[in-house]
Amino acid sequence: xxxxxxxxxxxxxxxxxxxxxxxxxxxxxxxxxxxxxxxxxxxxxxxxxxxxxxxxxxxxxxxxxxxxxxxxxxxxxxxxxxxxxxxxxxxxxxxxxxxxxxxxxxxxxxxxxxxxxxxxxxxxxxxxxxxxxxxxxxxxxxxxxxxxxxxxxxxxxxxxxxx
Numbered sequence: 001x002x003x004x005x006x007x008x009x010x011x012x013x014x015x016x017x018x019x020x021x022x023x024x025x026x027x028x029x030x031x032x033x034x035x036x037x038x039x040x041x042x043x044x045x046x047x048x049x050x051x052x053x054x055x056x057x058x059x060x061x062x063x064x065x066x067x068x069x070x071x072x073x074x075x076x077x078x079x080x081x082x083x084x085x086x087x088x089x090x091x092x093x094x095x096x097x098x099x100x101x102x103x104x105x106x107x108x109x110x111x112x113x114x115x116x117x118x119x120x121x122x123x124x125x126x127x128x129x130x131x132x133x134x135x136x137x138x139x140x141x142x143x144x145x146x147x148x149x150x151x152x153x154x155x156x157x158x159x160x161x162x163x
Contacts, residue, residue, distance in 0.1 A: 066102035097137040105155045
């Protein structure tokens with residue numbers, strides 16, 4: 001959270017408070033990681049995997065999370081990127097391909113585009129056929145007319161850079 005949201009303008013947070021907040025966020029992400037990766041694939045005899053309400057609520061906010069991550073603010077983008085990866089694994093395959101689509105469409109700099117390739121590297125280790133599914137998502141978004149011409153051009157530039 002930017003300092004301006006939790007403190008009046010002109011005041012900054014003490015470094016100890018920032019460090020404590022960073023530590024709390026890392027612990028929360030670690031707990032989410034355990035919940036996501038310990039779900040496993042249930043057999044027919046098993047009960048369905050236990051839901052994670054926080055991640056269920058985030059499913060409809062993938063685009064906003066990508067936009068915030070691409071702002072590259074301080075340390076925020078690091079945990080936002082990590083959260084995006086956990087959400088993508090938890091809600092695969094749609095959230096994974098949507099997240100990659102949004103990052104590829106909205107990235108304007110090499111540093112921003114690197115977030116898409118880093119996310120792909122993490123997700124491709126646990127999700128099969130991620131690249132074809134992401135390309136399909138991009139094509140479907142273009143054919144559906146959901147992107148303005150400038151974003152289509154940016155998407156193609158970014159795809160050319162990562163290929």
